[in-house]
Amino acid sequence: MTQSIYHSTETAWCPGCGNYDIVNTLVQVLDELQLPPHEVLLVGGIGQAAKLNQYVNANGFSGLHGRALPAAVAAKMVNQALTVIVNTGDGDSYGEGGNHFLHNIRRNVDITHFVHDNQIYGLTKGQTSPTSDACSADRKGACNLNKPFKPLLVALAAGATFAARTFSGNREHMAKTMKAAIRHKGYALVDILQPCVSFNKVNTFGYYKEHTYELEADYDPTNLQAALLRSMEYGPKIPIGIFYQVEAPTFHRQRPEIFDGVPMIDKMVPEEQLRALMRKFA
Amino acid sequence: MNICIGGAAGDGIETMAGILEKILQRSWFSVFSMRDFMSRIRGGHNFAQIRFEAGPVTAHTDALDVLIVYDQRSVDEHLKRLKPDGLLLCDPDLGVSDPRLLPVPVKKLAKEAGSARTIGVVCIGVLMKLYGLPLATAEAVLRETLAPKILEINLAAVQKGYASTELTRKLPIPEAKETMLVTGAEAMSMGALAGGLQFYSAYPMSPSTTLLNFFTAHAEEFKLVVEQAEDEIAAVNMALGASYAGARAMTGTSGGGFSLMVEGLGLAGIAELPIVIVDVQRPGPATGLPTRTEQSDLLFMCFASQGEFPRMVIAVRDHADAFYQTARALQLAKKYQIPVLVLSDQYLSDSAATIAPPDIRQAAHSVKPLAPEESAEGDYLRYAVTESGVSPLRVPGRSEGLVRSDSDEHTEEGVINESAAVRVQMVDKRSRKLDGLKAELLEPSYTGAENPQTLLVGFGSTSGAIAEAVTLLHEQGVSVGALSFGDVYPLPQNKLLQYWKQAKAVYSVEQNATAQLAKLIRMETNLSCTDSVLKYDGRQLSVDDILKGLAAFGIGKEVRQ
Numbered sequence: 001m002t003q004s005i006y007h008s009t010e011t012a013w014c015p016g017c018g019n020y021d022i023v024n025t026l027v028q029v030l031d032e033l034q035l036p037p038h039e040v041l042l043v044g045g046i047g048q049a050a051k052l053n054q055y056v057n058a059n060g061f062s063g064l065h066g067r068a069l070p071a072a073v074a075a076k077m078v079n080q081a082l083t084v085i086v087n088t089g090d091g092d093s094y095g096e097g098g099n100h101f102l103h104n105i106r107r108n109v110d111i112t113h114f115v116h117d118n119q120i121y122g123l124t125k126g127q128t129s130p131t132s133d134a135c136s137a138d139r140k141g142a143c144n145l146n147k148p149f150k151p152l153l154v155a156l157a158a159g160a161t162f163a164a165r166t167f168s169g170n171r172e173h174m175a176k177t178m179k180a181a182i183r184h185k186g187y188a189l190v191d192i193l194q195p196c197v198s199f200n201k202v203n204t205f206g207y208y209k210e211h212t213y214e215l216e217a218d219y220d221p222t223n224l225q226a227a228l229l230r231s232m233e234y235g236p237k238i239p240i241g242i243f244y245q246v247e248a249p250t251f252h253r254q255r256p257e258i259f260d261g262v263p264m265i266d267k268m269v270p271e272e273q274l275r276a277l278m279r280k281f282a
Numbered sequence: 283m284n285i286c287i288g289g290a291a292g293d294g295i296e297t298m299a300g301i302l303e304k305i306l307q308r309s310w311f312s313v314f315s316m317r318d319f320m321s322r323i324r325g326g327h328n329f330a331q332i333r334f335e336a337g338p339v340t341a342h343t344d345a346l347d348v349l350i351v352y353d354q355r356s357v358d359e360h361l362k363r364l365k366p367d368g369l370l371l372c373d374p375d376l377g378v379s380d381p382r383l384l385p386v387p388v389k390k391l392a393k394e395a396g397s398a399r400t401i402g403v404v405c406i407g408v409l410m411k412l413y414g415l416p417l418a419t420a421e422a423v424l425r426e427t428l429a430p431k432i433l434e435i436n437l438a439a440v441q442k443g444y445a446s447t448e449l450t451r452k453l454p455i456p457e458a459k460e461t462m463l464v465t466g467a468e469a470m471s472m473g474a475l476a477g478g479l480q481f482y483s484a485y486p487m488s489p490s491t492t493l494l495n496f497f498t499a500h501a502e503e504f505k506l507v508v509e510q511a512e513d514e515i516a517a518v519n520m521a522l523g524a525s526y527a528g529a530r531a532m533t534g535t536s537g538g539g540f541s542l543m544v545e546g547l548g549l550a551g552i553a554e555l556p557i558v559i560v561d562v563q564r565p566g567p568a569t570g571l572p573t574r575t576e577q578s579d580l581l582f583m584c585f586a587s588q589g590e591f592p593r594m595v596i597a598v599r600d601h602a603d604a605f606y607q608t609a610r611a612l613q614l615a616k617k618y619q620i621p622v623l624v625l626s627d628q629y630l631s632d633s634a635a636t637i638a639p640p641d642i643r644q645a646a647h648s649v650k651p652l653a654p655e656e657s658a659e660g661d662y663l664r665y666a667v668t669e670s671g672v673s674p675l676r677v678p679g680r681s682e683g684l685v686r687s688d689s690d691e692h693t694e695e696g697v698i699n700e701s702a703a704v705r706v707q708m709v710d711k712r713s714r715k716l717d718g719l720k721a722e723l724l725e726p727s728y729t730g731a732e733n734p735q736t737l738l739v740g741f742g743s744t745s746g747a748i749a750e751a752v753t754l755l756h757e758q759g760v761s762v763g764a765l766s767f768g769d770v771y772p773l774p775q776n777k778l779l780q781y782w783k784q785a786k787a788v789y790s791v792e793q794n795a796t797a798q799l800a801k802l803i804r805m806e807t808n809l810s811c812t813d814s815v816l817k818y819d820g821r822q823l824s825v826d827d828i829l830k831g832l833a834a835f836g837i838g839k840e841v842r843q
Binding site: 071 | 460461462463464468472475476478479480481483500501502503504505506507509511512513515516517519520523524526527528529531546553639642643646677678679681682683684685686687689690696697
């Protein structure tokens with residue numbers, strides 16, 4: 001394999017971390033899509049997953065914990081030529097950033113959101129995440145006494161136009177899903193199950209391998225009701241695949257009077273127009 | 283001349299005041315019109331107060347020449363402020379017995395005109411006669427302002443009011459001059475447009491919502507991205523994302539929303555993202571008094587956020603300043619790649635004043651750009667260490683140079699790094715930007731005697747009232763002068779030190795309870811004010827309040843104008 005122009009550098013991740021598969025697959029997908037690195041913007045919040053943009057040769061914005069989405073959508077709003085991809089964790093996306101998760105789905109800005117979902121807080125060493133499994137007699141420690149968060153169900157309820165799940169250990173599936181998400185016109189969520197080798201001793205590589213299965217070949221991803229039902233299926237069997245994908249007007253498309261082909265960053269306030277506005281106060 | 287219109291929310295005070303202001307502007311008067319509204323949609327007590335003069339007017343005063351009231355509560359609140367020779371206008375049914383009551387049956391005339399809702403316009407007719415202003419001016423403004431279906435009855439109302447009295451109090455006729463009648467919020471919004479605004483994100487919060495409303499209303503016309511965020515945290519992070527991607531970005535809020543933005547402020551600091559954040563202050567803490575005014579966020583704005591980074595705080599002083607300083611804030615943010623915080627308040631933002639039409643070009647080019655430090659050779663380094671501390675700023679996607687921004691400490695390339703040497707290098711680089719900024723700070727404006735024995739210091743929207751108080755004290759023979767800070771942090775010190783040396787006593791005049799400007803001056807210069815004139819009841823310091831406060835220190839006399 002030739003060295004990608006998106007070559008990744010030395011990372012701060014633990015050996016065996018699921019993030020390696022994710023970054024390597026993302027680099028492969030970007031290569032296949034033939035996107036020049038300077039037209040790709042990788043956005044992250046804070047956490048192990050959010051560091052991904054540090055290791056990829058593209059534009060990078062490492063913002064605040066939980067706040068990757070607002071920055072990412074705004075960057076896309078004003079600089080539409082950029083392919084904007086958010087990589088960040090389950091705590092960042094669904095916990096700290098929960099409000100932004102809800103409302104940016106509704107905006108349907110054309111960005112991609114890869115949530116590295118290891119069902120645990122890694123960088124802070126092992127606390128419960130919104131997506132940690134429910135506690136039970138044989139499941140204690142980092143588990144949810146509260147109801148586990150169902151990202152795909154919430155995303156669909158909020159009006160997501162693309163909602164998918166994949167598993168970092170199934171690189172072929174992950175590559176296929178990532179590519180579809182990046183190509184999707186609108187907000188695309190991919191919840192990526194990944195093992196945390198240091199702190200999650202239950203939801204391991206083997207666990208995901210055993211419990212995940214691909215949605216059936218004849219599954220219809222344009223059926224919202226079916227998608228809602230399947231997105232609630234999470235237990236001994238965990239479906240992966242594109243749960244839902246429909247075409248809908250993006251944030252930009254909804255505002256043709258403002259996004260008229262001239263990139264926002266090139267727009268000038270016409271002096272004569274401002275003068276005319278000021279005359280209204282005479 | 284000072285007119286107060288009082289009533290309940292829903293009485294149409296805002297509409298009436300707007301029409302009256304416009305008539306006075308068209309009659310070439312200088313106008314300063316303030317609003318005092320409760321945080322409710324119907325009922326309660328609201329008032330508008332319109333001051334107008336042939337000469338300049340930049341603040342409100344307390345004593346009233348005319349009081350127009352819709353209800354008993356307004357009588358109770360304001361009658362005590364009516365001058366002995368003032369006039370009271372209200373419906374006789376209110377049963378007010380006062381020798382200053384003008385016997386005009388305003389409600390009856392309004393009903394005759396076609397609707398009891400036109401009482402305000404009847405009163406405007408009375409004022410036109412009273413001040414010897416042509417009825418045609420009022421009619422023209424009504425035609426411009428009102429919807430066609432209610433125009434006729436309002437024209438009838440203004441005519442009935444005009445014919446209802448023969449009393450006149452002729453005023454000096456002002457010189458004809460071109461003006462704009464704008465609220466502080468409108469001036470600030472248009473200043474932002476002059477400064478090249480491309481992106482505005484905000485969450486509605488009184489009294490800053492007028493900015494969001496203005497940009498929303500003009501988004502299509504000026505091709506702006508205006509996004510109502512899900513919260514203020516999103517608002518500031520959106521503005522930062524837009525700024526990173528190459529747009530001139532601004533967000534606006536009040537103190538509570540700014541509290542939520544503070545982590546984003548720090549991100550702007552370390553990632554060196556240009557951003558303007560407007561804080562339209564209201565009394566806090568927490569929800570405080572949502573529709574009222576205060577200057578109590580000064581120190582918060584200067585020091586909010588963990589860590590250390592350069593920032594600038596500009597307090598806008600008046601309506602023209604709101605235009606120019608907002609444009610300048612956008613330019614300075616971009617030039618130094620820093621957050622620039624613009625402090626306004628409810629008083630300035632919601633009050634309307636006549637100003638000379640601002641010079642768009644002067645506003646758009648008020649900041650001299652830096653000489654470029656980037657050479658065409660070699661790889662692009664987002665955080666290149668330079669002498670000025672300012673690194674070349676590129677737009678992602680517009681060159682092959684990759685643009686990387688981090689909230690973590692980082693290398694010149696923008697890669698996270700924990701080395702001690704890199705940390706010191708980057709803190710120093712960012713700090714150096716202050717050297718350039720400090721060299722172009724605007725000194726406070728000065729008004730008063732050449733070598734005053736008493737020096738007043740203030741900042742922001744109290745500027746007009748302080749200047750007028752100085753003039754009145756000067757007429758009393760008091761040796762006094764005042765410095766009004768616009769650029770307030772970093773604190774410009776040249777004029778301050780110069781006047782301080784000569785003065786026997788220095789008083790800060792502030793709309794807060796803890797003398798925050800005096801504290802800031804002490805912190806930055808080791809100089810302590812003698813005392814302070816403070817007001818923190820949510821109602822703006824008037825000229826009268828300042829005179830009263832100073833008289834208590836033995837300076838000048840409290841006077842009724």
